[in-house]
Amino acid sequence: PQSFDFNHHSHRRFNPLTHSWVLCSPHRTQRPWQGNLTKRPSYDPDCYLCPTNTRANGAHLQNPDYNHTFVFENDFPAVQQNQPVLVLAGDSQDTNPLLQVESVRGQCHVICFSPQHDKTLADMTESEIVPVIDAWISTYKAMEKQDHINHVQIFENKGAIMGCSNPHPHGQVWSTEDIPQETAVELENMAKYRQRYKRCMLCDYVKTETDADRKAKADGSALLSSMENGVNKACSSSLHSVPLAGSDPTPPTTPTSNTFPSTAMKSRVTPDGSRIVCENASFICLVPFWATWPFETMVLSRAHLARLSDMTEFQKQDLANILRRITCRYDNLFRCSFPYSMGVHQSPTNENASHQELSHLHLHFYPPLLRSATVKKFLVGFELLGQSQRDLTPEQAAKRLTDCSEIHYKSGV
Amino acid sequence: PQSFDFNHHSHRRFNPLTHSWVLCSPHRTQRPWQGNLTKRPSYDPDCYLCPTNTRANGAHLQNPDYNHTFVFENDFPAVQQNQPVLVLAGDSQDTNPLLQVESVRGQCHVICFSPQHDKTLADMTESEIVPVIDAWISTYKAMEKQDHINHVQIFENKGAIMGCSNPHPHGQVWSTEDIPQETAVELENMAKYRQRYKRCMLCDYVKTETDADRKAKADGSALLSSMENGVNKACSSSLHSVPLAGSDPTPPTTPTSNTFPSTAMKSRVTPDGSRIVCENASFICLVPFWATWPFETMVLSRAHLARLSDMTEFQKQDLANILRRITCRYDNLFRCSFPYSMGVHQSPTNENASHQELSHLHLHFYPPLLRSATVKKFLVGFELLGQSQRDLTPEQAAKRLTDCSEIHYKSGV
Ligand SMILES: O=P(O)(O)O[C@H]1O[C@H](CO)[C@@H](O)[C@H](O)[C@H]1O
Ligand SMILES: O=P(O)(O)O[C@H]1O[C@H](CO)[C@@H](O)[C@H](O)[C@H]1O
Numbered sequence: 001p002q003s004f005d006f007n008h009h010s011h012r013r014f015n016p017l018t019h020s021w022v023l024c025s026p027h028r029t030q031r032p033w034q035g036n037l038t039k040r041p042s043y044d045p046d047c048y049l050c051p052t053n054t055r056a057n058g059a060h061l062q063n064p065d066y067n068h069t070f071v072f073e074n075d076f077p078a079v080q081q082n083q084p085v086l087v088l089a090g091d092s093q094d095t096n097p098l099l100q101v102e103s104v105r106g107q108c109h110v111i112c113f114s115p116q117h118d119k120t121l122a123d124m125t126e127s128e129i130v131p132v133i134d135a136w137i138s139t140y141k142a143m144e145k146q147d148h149i150n151h152v153q154i155f156e157n158k159g160a161i162m163g164c165s166n167p168h169p170h171g172q173v174w175s176t177e178d179i180p181q182e183t184a185v186e187l188e189n190m191a192k193y194r195q196r197y198k199r200c201m202l203c204d205y206v207k208t209e210t211d212a213d214r215k216a217k218a219d220g221s222a223l224l225s226s227m228e229n230g231v232n233k234a235c236s237s238s239l240h241s242v243p244l245a246g247s248d249p250t251p252p253t254t255p256t257s258n259t260f261p262s263t264a265m266k267s268r269v270t271p272d273g274s275r276i277v278c279e280n281a282s283f284i285c286l287v288p289f290w291a292t293w294p295f296e297t298m299v300l301s302r303a304h305l306a307r308l309s310d311m312t313e314f315q316k317q318d319l320a321n322i323l324r325r326i327t328c329r330y331d332n333l334f335r336c337s338f339p340y341s342m343g344v345h346q347s348p349t350n351e352n353a354s355h356q357e358l359s360h361l362h363l364h365f366y367p368p369l370l371r372s373a374t375v376k377k378f379l380v381g382f383e384l385l386g387q388s389q390r391d392l393t394p395e396q397a398a399k400r401l402t403d404c405s406e407i408h409y410k411s412g413v
Numbered sequence: 414p415q416s417f418d419f420n421h422h423s424h425r426r427f428n429p430l431t432h433s434w435v436l437c438s439p440h441r442t443q444r445p446w447q448g449n450l451t452k453r454p455s456y457d458p459d460c461y462l463c464p465t466n467t468r469a470n471g472a473h474l475q476n477p478d479y480n481h482t483f484v485f486e487n488d489f490p491a492v493q494q495n496q497p498v499l500v501l502a503g504d505s506q507d508t509n510p511l512l513q514v515e516s517v518r519g520q521c522h523v524i525c526f527s528p529q530h531d532k533t534l535a536d537m538t539e540s541e542i543v544p545v546i547d548a549w550i551s552t553y554k555a556m557e558k559q560d561h562i563n564h565v566q567i568f569e570n571k572g573a574i575m576g577c578s579n580p581h582p583h584g585q586v587w588s589t590e591d592i593p594q595e596t597a598v599e600l601e602n603m604a605k606y607r608q609r610y611k612r613c614m615l616c617d618y619v620k621t622e623t624d625a626d627r628k629a630k631a632d633g634s635a636l637l638s639s640m641e642n643g644v645n646k647a648c649s650s651s652l653h654s655v656p657l658a659g660s661d662p663t664p665p666t667t668p669t670s671n672t673f674p675s676t677a678m679k680s681r682v683t684p685d686g687s688r689i690v691c692e693n694a695s696f697i698c699l700v701p702f703w704a705t706w707p708f709e710t711m712v713l714s715r716a717h718l719a720r721l722s723d724m725t726e727f728q729k730q731d732l733a734n735i736l737r738r739i740t741c742r743y744d745n746l747f748r749c750s751f752p753y754s755m756g757v758h759q760s761p762t763n764e765n766a767s768h769q770e771l772s773h774l775h776l777h778f779y780p781p782l783l784r785s786a787t788v789k790k791f792l793v794g795f796e797l798l799g800q801s802q803r804d805l806t807p808e809q810a811a812k813r814l815t816d817c818s819e820i821h822y823k824s825g826v
Contacts, residue, residue, distance in 0.1 A: 007684075007809070015701075016614060017599045017602055017603070018599065021801075022704070022800065022801040023800050023802040024803050024804075024806055024807075025802060025803070025804055026804065026806045078795070096621055098617060098618050099702055153795060155795060155799075156794065157791075157794040180798075180799035181799065181800040181801070182799055189429060189432050193429065193510075197510075201429060204511060208512065270509075270512045271419035271514075288428070289511065290426045290427060290428035290430075292428075292435050341797050343799075345798070366798075378570075378575065380570050380575045381568040381569065381576070382491070382566060382593075384595075384777075384779050385593075385754065385756035385777060386587065387434055387435065387594040388433070388435040389435070389437075390435060390436070390438070391439065393420060394426075394437075395419075
């Protein structure tokens, strides 16, 4: 049998300095780049993803004449199903802890969101977005059945600035043998939180943010009515210095162990203002308290759902609703097709019961723009070597997004 | 006294999902952007950093007519010295663990590397680079004396693609009250390693890589002499399948505790080939086994030095030598002024004795280019949501860099 070859087979390597893994896909040959197709007709005869066109892999595969979504295996996958097994050490005696490597098998899919080349989630209707969610769910379920798959990462890169290699509306799904770094770390921290507080971190976070939002609105109307009553500015602004989470906290139950990381210097005061951008019965969309990207948002399920496939029909409609509304607000912010990387965090597909229990369905949006359609935030020097850094506060970013309309600037309404 | 204002004062916030901090600098007003100055005369009257020119802060400060380096306080600092103290909770009872925030005071400096607008480290001589290292050391020492400073991050963003806002050769120094995320994590992992193996992780790593390099060279010359002896290809290639670190490891001493993270599936085999790009008596420069960026490198001191200021004169010359050689190789790789973020990791300036003991001087280079002067690697979708990903192997990247000349392509030699 063929033996494992580090120059051809996917594997991941361990960084002992940062305690994190990096996936290495040496077989991934020159992928085609169509990110600079700038004309956006509704059908582009040169696009590899439009219905009926021929794909990029040289095998003369033709796309079907699809109506809603279209799922196929990536022609240039970062992980592959059929690769030899990596021979592992039986004992740890003769291995170097600084040279740790693991084989990573997997499968990569592409999901076209719409047959129309010129659409994006931001200008699709909610009933057009539902089939996208259905495609995410069916791909996850198909991968769940595969023995060698333990995790399914659904994501979208939108815009050439975010490395998207083709403007046709599409996302990707990378299903892997390993639990990728980010998910593994989130699960670890959620486990420590649950151990200490006996509750789900993200259930608590939803409550924290809805409380802060209520408080901000109450302060806002108190401010408004006090101004209506002719109370002067100096007085009303003191309303704003009332500590938010300090006076109205989600009181943690008495710590039972100190495994959940906390710092010596916790603040009694937290910034004023709401971080919620939009919400409905099933989901809230907010700029997290700890956002890194200028207009980063997170979509959280109000209910403790482990995965997309646990949603009811009603919740699925609500997710489509939130996705349309946040992507529309993004486009309206700088009146451009707003670039981002977006993805779903949900339960791994492995059989680890604690993973199922811990997972709380959420999506992250990481958009790079800072000040305009062309000025982005660079996460470079200090950020790479020291610490992530942002300029405007998350509350300021939430306010900007809250002020945007949910009617698309191009819709001509 | 003025009270702490989240809309104006630097602070950091804790991300409980990823267990990491983000620095927030809301006061950082519109910094000027000169990243797109493309003409590169040796003196540019419009440049804020050239000798004798007026700076960008509106205070009509004039640069001196400097000859080597020039250090000044950043006109648009991300952290500031004079800001009010953030009132902290005495007990942890009424604080929300999901809304953790800390005040961050600090100071930001800019270091011009040369009076000549059109130079970079890659085309400076070693004796021109020594004053840059001296400026790093004197800035570190000045900050070391400040009570409110615990860490000094020296870095350079090179190229507009890396967010560098001015092409004049310069770097930055951000000195902060906190130990930034990356350094804190490195120190934590180095502490666990030391506890388990009773040795310094990076001293061990230097030995691991020099051993692997020796082995690769021996294999290479064995291969060469066997070919000279007419032995056929099939036979010689089996030489290459001899496991490197498996057969010639740095044997870890018997584990005394399991605090150093290790995985169940360690590999007995590791990739063939050297990862060392260039070296001298005091430093080695290599593509780390776990590199994320395509042509990422790390410069490690052979001796266990805690900080730049611990170097002898000889070691300082050697660091200048390595910096010139690696930046020159970078420029030669795609025959362009090679962009990167680069920075120094050394001991924090706080009085923590264990930090001093653990720290092992090293520099990281994070360059974004992948295939040419214009095709970069995007660390987006899967990378942000799942795990870092790379295409070519670190050994292949090292080989490409090793094949580059150390004479600059523009030097006309
Ligand atoms: O300080 P500069 O050069 O204006 O800014 C650059 O470096 C900083 C530190 O890495 C980054 O925060 C900025 O995004 C980048 O544009
Ligand atoms: O697969 P694509 O769209 O060709 O490639 C894009 O997404 C991938 C997954 O985030 C990244 O690794 C690539 O750098 C990016 O260009």
